[in-house]
Amino acid sequence: MTEILQWDASLSLGVAEIDEDHRKLIALLNELATHIAEHQAREELIVVLENLLSYTAWHFRHEERLMQTYRFPGYMAHKREHADLVQEATSFQQKFLAGEQDMTMDVVALLKDWVLHHVLQTDRQMAAYLVEHM
């Protein structure tokens, strides 16, 4: 098992349902890293990448629902960050499926950096608000 990112208390945002999602997201990222490290078949990588991206899309909608329900003022900017990542990741996925781009640890490292930055900064602001208003 290749752990490119480990969940720990520093990633906890104080909103249990969001923390749960983030744990699952990190587990899927580690699964992708493991498959790459073990040189798994391309068909396997396709499935693992699809799982990661569809879970990510579900999780973003989950956060967006919470932000809307509790009228978080930073909703639009946060949603745009989600949309930008989905667009970038989907375009990578299409190139990978077309055989135009390889799935490497560099790709996983980029995803990891994005998750860390997003969770520690953007999500932290949202969670601080939700803790007060939920």
Ligand SMILES: [Fe+2]
């Ligand atoms: Fe977010």
